[in-house]
Amino acid sequence: MTLRLYDTAARATREFVPVTPGKVSIYLCGATVQAPPHIGHIRSGVSFDIARRWLEYRGYAVTFVRNVTDIDDKIIRKAAEQKVETWRVAQANEYAFQQAYRLLGCEDPSVEPRATGHIPEMVAMMHKLIYDGHAYAAGGDVYFRVRSLPAYGALAHFSVDDLEEQPAEDVAPTTHKEDPHDFALWKASKPGEPFWDTPWGPGRPGWHLECSAMAHRYLGTNFDIHGGGVDLIFPHHENEQAQSHAFGDKFTNYWMHNGWVTLKNEKMSKSLGNSVLVTELAKQYRPVVMRYYLGTPHYRSMIEYTEDSLREADAAYSRIEGFVTRALETVGPTEAAARVPAAFAESMDDDFGVPGAVAVLYTTVREGNTALAGGDKEGVATHLASVLRMLDILGLNPLAEPWAGADGAAGSGTDLRPVVDALVKVALEQRQAARERKDYAASDAIRDRLSQAGVTVEDTPSGPRWSVNQ
Numbered sequence: 001m002t003l004r005l006y007d008t009a010a011r012a013t014r015e016f017v018p019v020t021p022g023k024v025s026i027y028l029c030g031a032t033v034q035a036p037p038h039i040g041h042i043r044s045g046v047s048f049d050i051a052r053r054w055l056e057y058r059g060y061a062v063t064f065v066r067n068v069t070d071i072d073d074k075i076i077r078k079a080a081e082q083k084v085e086t087w088r089v090a091q092a093n094e095y096a097f098q099q100a101y102r103l104l105g106c107e108d109p110s111v112e113p114r115a116t117g118h119i120p121e122m123v124a125m126m127h128k129l130i131y132d133g134h135a136y137a138a139g140g141d142v143y144f145r146v147r148s149l150p151a152y153g154a155l156a157h158f159s160v161d162d163l164e165e166q167p168a169e170d171v172a173p174t175t176h177k178e179d180p181h182d183f184a185l186w187k188a189s190k191p192g193e194p195f196w197d198t199p200w201g202p203g204r205p206g207w208h209l210e211c212s213a214m215a216h217r218y219l220g221t222n223f224d225i226h227g228g229g230v231d232l233i234f235p236h237h238e239n240e241q242a243q244s245h246a247f248g249d250k251f252t253n254y255w256m257h258n259g260w261v262t263l264k265n266e267k268m269s270k271s272l273g274n275s276v277l278v279t280e281l282a283k284q285y286r287p288v289v290m291r292y293y294l295g296t297p298h299y300r301s302m303i304e305y306t307e308d309s310l311r312e313a314d315a316a317y318s319r320i321e322g323f324v325t326r327a328l329e330t331v332g333p334t335e336a337a338a339r340v341p342a343a344f345a346e347s348m349d350d351d352f353g354v355p356g357a358v359a360v361l362y363t364t365v366r367e368g369n370t371a372l373a374g375g376d377k378e379g380v381a382t383h384l385a386s387v388l389r390m391l392d393i394l395g396l397n398p399l400a401e402p403w404a405g406a407d408g409a410a411g412s413g414t415d416l417r418p419v420v421d422a423l424v425k426v427a428l429e430q431r432q433a434a435r436e437r438k439d440y441a442a443s444d445a446i447r448d449r450l451s452q453a454g455v456t457v458e459d460t461p462s463g464p465r466w467s468v469n470q
Contacts, residue, residue: 006351008255009155018224023061025219029228030066033093034074037100038275040261040268047258047299048227049106053393054348065218066109068094070116071204086194100278104291105395115210119196122205122213125247126185134246138176140188140201144243146181152242156234183239185209208239226252259302285310288403292317296358321398323365327384331377336388361390424466
């Protein structure tokens with residue numbers, strides 16, 4: 001079966017045909033680093049990490065570019081409020097984003113370029129756009145002439161005239177524009193703002209230009225997949241496509257957009273005050289559970305944040321972990337299977353259909369548990385190997401980095417398991433001593449006290465096994 005992707009521009013699922021056989025090039029709009037990341041920010045990172053893993057499993061060599069917007073109005077405002085340089089705000093939050101991606105098991109991108117590191121590429125692009133009549137300089141700003149490109153609006157499926165009644169903030173009228181819907185490629189600097197010198201005066205990049213320049217720099221004139229949140233379709237991605245096409249690039253062949261994480265049916269946003277920071281949630285749930293929660297719904301679906309949904313994700317992942325643990329105790333260490341089940345592959349090939357793939361995973365876990373109950377060691381080993389291979393692709397294998405040996409309680413960065421293990425062992429030894437002297441009331445009381453403390457004890461043929469509840 002061939003891979004098929006839902007292309008936002010076509011509003012249809014299309015067969016995936018790479019620009020270069022055997023290779024896939026991806027550009028993902030990354031963070032604007034004005035604040036630490038909330039889970040809505042990191043969802044795209046998890047979704048595209050799973051897509052990348054699947055493409056690599058399918059044998060493609062993947063080049064994955066995820067940019068950093070390290071200068072914009074919000075960063076400038078934050079720096080002014082904190083009375084520090086803009087680069088200090090950007091650097092601190094860029095590091096926080098990188099830590100959050102890694103905390104949730106996302107592999108590092110092939111390259112992570114910053115906007116401020118690619119000013120020469122932007123200047124070169126503006127030169128050509130002005131020369132060809134697609135852009136103009138006015139008052140130290142440089143604007144893209146929207147009506148110079150008849151296909152403007154093709155991605156978001158509208159015409160320029162549709163904007164007349166409700167112009168977006170980014171294309172609001174200014175005194176310097178020829179047309180109220182022209183958008184800024186370059187913004188003249190205001191007093192006290194950081195700036196870079198250009199032939200049109202000192203200033204800084206417009207939001208859209210940076211991505212076109214960096215995509216061209218690292219992926220060339222035509223690449224495979226451009227990704228980002230659904231909120232970026234307009235104006236950001238529409239404007240990216242317009243300026244790149246006007247520049248002469250074919251740009252991307254497939255547009256992929258992930259859904260939001262919502263809270264009370266509103267997009268999670270710092271400006272709305274309804275965001276849940278990654279670092280705060282990691283104090284309550286293990287990062288692997290957070291990844292399960294963000295990564296197992298279909299990437300195009302909306303995820304409504306609730307405490308119940310996190311608890312359900314924790315319980316669901318714990319069932320998978322439980323099988324892996326019991327299987328290892330029965331058959332010992334085993335390698336992941338070379339191939340995933342056909343039904344898993346079929347789901348993943350259908351627009352990265354993770355929910356269907358997870359259903360196959362749980363079917364395999366149930367069959368593995370049946371083999372465990374029946375003493376079928378060969379069946380246990382076969383199902384374990386298959387489960388591990390599927391978990392590898394989802395980035396959820398408890399035996400692989402970064403989860404192997406991670407703190408089972410909260411993922412705070414401090415591994416307390418050896419301490420907890422020693423304390424629980426003392427209690428279990430006391431419980432065993434009570435059982436040997438047939439004091440079952442004392443034995444049950446110890447087990448109940450452990451349960452009240454959040455420790456579940458399971459008696460197995462090889463002795464008691466404990467785990468921490470969430």
